[in-house]
Amino acid sequence: MLASKLVFTLFLTLTxxxxxxxxxxxxxxxxxxxxxxxxxxxxxxxxxxxxxxxxGLGPALLxxxxxxxxxxxxxxxxxxxxPGTPMPPWQQFMTEAEAEWIVQKLMSGFPN
Amino acid sequence: MRLLLGVLLAVLLNACAxxxxxxxxxLGLIIERATGRVTLVSTSSQQPYARIEGLGDLSHASxxxxxxxxYAFIFGRDGGLTKIxxxxxxxVKRVMQSGNAIGGSISQDGRIVVAQNYTPGGIKAFDAETxxxxxxxxxxxxxxxxxxxxxxxxxxxxKFAYALFEGxxxxxxxxxNPRQPKTQRYPxxxxxxxxxxxxxxxxxxxxxxxxxxxxxxxxxxxxxxxxKILENxxxxxxxxxxxxxxxxxxxxxxxxxxxxPAIGRHEVLVVDVATWKEVGRIPVRGQPVFVxxxxxxxxxxxxxxxPDNGKVDVIDTxxxxxxHAFEPGKGILHMEFAPRGENxxxxxxxxNKVVIxxxxxxxxxxxxxxxxxxxxxxxxxxxxxxx
Numbered sequence: 323m324l325a326s327k328l329v330f331t332l333f334l335t336l337t338x339x340x341x342x343x344x345x346x347x348x349x350x351x352x353x354x355x356x357x358x359x360x361x362x363x364x365x366x367x368x369x370x371x372x373x374x375x376x377x378g379l380g381p382a383l384l385x386x387x388x389x390x391x392x393x394x395x396x397x398x399x400x401x402x403x404x405p406g407t408p409m410p411p412w413q414q415f416m417t418e419a420e421a422e423w424i425v426q427k428l429m430s431g432f433p434n
Numbered sequence: 435m436r437l438l439l440g441v442l443l444a445v446l447l448n449a450c451a452x453x454x455x456x457x458x459x460x461l462g463l464i465i466e467r468a469t470g471r472v473t474l475v476s477t478s479s480q481q482p483y484a485r486i487e488g489l490g491d492l493s494h495a496s497x498x499x500x501x502x503x504x505y506a507f508i509f510g511r512d513g514g515l516t517k518i519x520x521x522x523x524x525x526v527k528r529v530m531q532s533g534n535a536i537g538g539s540i541s542q543d544g545r546i547v548v549a550q551n552y553t554p555g556g557i558k559a560f561d562a563e564t565x566x567x568x569x570x571x572x573x574x575x576x577x578x579x580x581x582x583x584x585x586x587x588x589x590x591x592x593k594f595a596y597a598l599f600e601g602x603x604x605x606x607x608x609x610x611n612p613r614q615p616k617t618q619r620y621p622x623x624x625x626x627x628x629x630x631x632x633x634x635x636x637x638x639x640x641x642x643x644x645x646x647x648x649x650x651x652x653x654x655x656x657x658x659x660x661x662k663i664l665e666n667x668x669x670x671x672x673x674x675x676x677x678x679x680x681x682x683x684x685x686x687x688x689x690x691x692x693x694x695p696a697i698g699r700h701e702v703l704v705v706d707v708a709t710w711k712e713v714g715r716i717p718v719r720g721q722p723v724f725v726x727x728x729x730x731x732x733x734x735x736x737x738x739x740x741p742d743n744g745k746v747d748v749i750d751t752x753x754x755x756x757x758h759a760f761e762p763g764k765g766i767l768h769m770e771f772a773p774r775g776e777n778x779x780x781x782x783x784x785x786n787k788v789v790i791x792x793x794x795x796x797x798x799x800x801x802x803x804x805x806x807x808x809x810x811x812x813x814x815x816x817x818x819x820x821x
Contacts, residue, residue: 365765365783366740369678372511373467373493377534378552379582379599379627379679403675408627408643410675415741 351420359416360433363424370408375432379408383428396425458503461520462770462812464781464788465508466805467493472508473804474523477772477779477812480790480800484523490514496537496809498821500562501544503813507562509538509549517565520813527565531558537683539588542819546609548594550586557583557596559609568612575601575619585629585640585682587820589653597626597640597649604629604640604651604660620660622649627697630682631820632707639663641682643697650710663710664694664703673698678739680723683820688731688751695722695736702736702749716755718747724768727751728793729775737766737780746780748796758796763789767807773814781807 351359364373370380381387388396400421403411412421427433464473464482470492474484489495491512498507505526508516513532518525531549538549540562547560555573560566573581581598589595592609602624607617624644631638631653640649640660646668651660680695687693691713692705702725704714720742726735734749743765748758763782770779777799780789788802788810815821 366677368493369740372491372534374491374511376511378494378511378536379584406644408625408676408679410677 351423355420356423359420359424360427362415363428363432364434375428383432385429385431388425388429393422393425393429396428397422400424456521458520458813459773460813461503462810463497463506463508463518463520464779464802464804464807465492465495465497465809465811467495467783467808468806470510471805472506472518473802473807474520475802477777480777480802482802486518486523486525488525489516489528492808494536494808497811498538498540498547499811499813499816500540501816503816505562506811506813507538507540507547509535511535513551515547515549515560515565517562529560529565529567531560531567536582536584537586539586539594541588541592541594541609542590543592546592546612548586548588548609550583550596552582553580555580555582555598555600557586557594557607559612559615561612569609569615571605571607571615571617573598573601573605575603584627587629587631587638587683589631589638590635590819593653595629595631595638595651595653597622597629599625599627599643602626602644604638604649606638606651606653606656618656620651620656622651622660623647623662627679628682632692633687633819635819639682639694641680641694641697643676643679646697648694664705664712667696667703667712667715668699671699674700674721676721676739677741678721678723678743680721680725680739686725686727686731686734688727688734691751693725693727693734693749693751695725697721702734704754714754716749718749718756719745719759726769726771728771728778729773733775733793735769735778737769743767760796762791762798763787768809770810770812773812779810781810783807 371383372378375383460478462475470489471487473482475482490510493511495510506518513535515531516528532551534552547562549558558570559568573583581601586596595606604620604622607615609615623642626640627643629640638651647662647665649660650663694703702716706713720738722736736747744761747756750757763785765783767783768781783806790799
């Protein structure tokens with residue numbers, strides 16, 4: 323777990339330094355997978371966060387709410403969950419890079 | 435003369451022949467969550483007969499019925515409360531009542547409709563006739579601290595019981611005076627996530643997320659406070675992740691036993707309703723979401739949270755185990771029994787259809803196409819406590 327976190331941070335710094343390329347670009351899932359992830363977020367994250375992501379049992383996941391939160395923390399929340407709260411870990415169903423792609427999309431306005 | 439009489443009779447008959455009369459007992463509606471639409475259906479013909487658009491964000495929407503089954507009150511996620519007429523197939527009235535609603539209930543006498551809200555947390559009471567706001571009860575459990583409200587249920591007397599997720603309490607609000615409701619509070623436990631009232635209206639149960647157990651309030655003796663049942667059903671073992679919260683409304687009492695979804699365990703818990711002691715647990719193929727009894731109590735149908743939401747397990751209450759395990763469609767979100775249980779309707783969200791099955795032999799009887807269907811609500815709910 324620690325090792326994978328380390329690798330992940332390494333990967334972040336690496337991609338960040340690569341000619342200032344945006345993280346999301348390096349981690350971008352292919353088109354088919356993107357569609358699956360969008361559907362997953364709308365339908366299955368939606369059961370707690372609302373299909374329109376305006377919140378439910380879980381908080382709203384709209385750009386305005388997430389703006390000031392560190393990306394890494396949000397990625398970790400999705401990947402590892404938040405113990406003691408209903409937010410479950412999603413690592414069985416996505417890679418950390420995909421979790422990060424989701425965070426980037428959430429922060430910039432999630433596709434339909 | 436004869437001819438004249440005949441003509442007269444024909445004219446008279448014509449004048450009387452208004453719209454065709456019909457009852458509402460076999461009607462129902464299907465929520466199409468993605469498109470803000472409901473499809474009206476007949477459980478006799480097993481066919482849709484009308485569609486109504488323009489109900490806003492219907493993800494997780496639920497419906498309750500007027501006593502005569504003619505009007506449905508639909509609570510949308512966007513806070514919209516819509517009253518529809520099932521006979522005329524139209525919206526009668528629509529109000530925006532809150533930013534984030536989760537469901538609602540209707541009083542025993544059918545006069546008050548109450549919505550439960552996440553943000554701002556609390557409940558709001560409306561006149562069922564006009565949808566005029568009568569009063570509200572903010573879920574302020576500590577000064578300046580508001581809680582999400584879950585598990586709202588109508589209970590006998592003009593009362594509603596509900597639970598506070600952050601507040602960890604069960605509240606019972608009496609609307610005898612609808613503009614000046616009175617609320618009693620009962621400590622319940624950590625993070626109640628949903629609630630239900632037993633079919634006789636006596637017990638209110640709140641499932642707890644933050645601890646193993648269920649809080650129970652005897653509404654006949656509320657002064658005794660809520661007590662915990664099924665304590666430590668997880669036996670200290672680590673919980674499995676819960677990818678969707680179970681729903682308790684529409685729960686199951688059959689043959690003196692209650693069947694409840696476990697949290698973080700792939701089990702249905704069986705409780706003796708005389709003693710409220712656990713008398714068994716039945717392994718199932720995922721995190722249960724709905725655990726619903728066929729009206730005669732012989733079968734319990736169970737659907738599951740992601741990623742097992744294509745599966746359905748059927749428990750035979752006589753055998754005490756799963757007797758039929760199958761995959762009736764993709765993304766099974768909800769189940770509704772025909773009033774006397776001979777068939778069951780399942781919404782298969784990812785197949786964009788509702789599947790109708792014979793509960794005796796599980797054969798498919800038909801299907802209705804619908805856009806991302808979620809809840810299915812039949813008018814037979816109108817006469818039931820807690821529905």
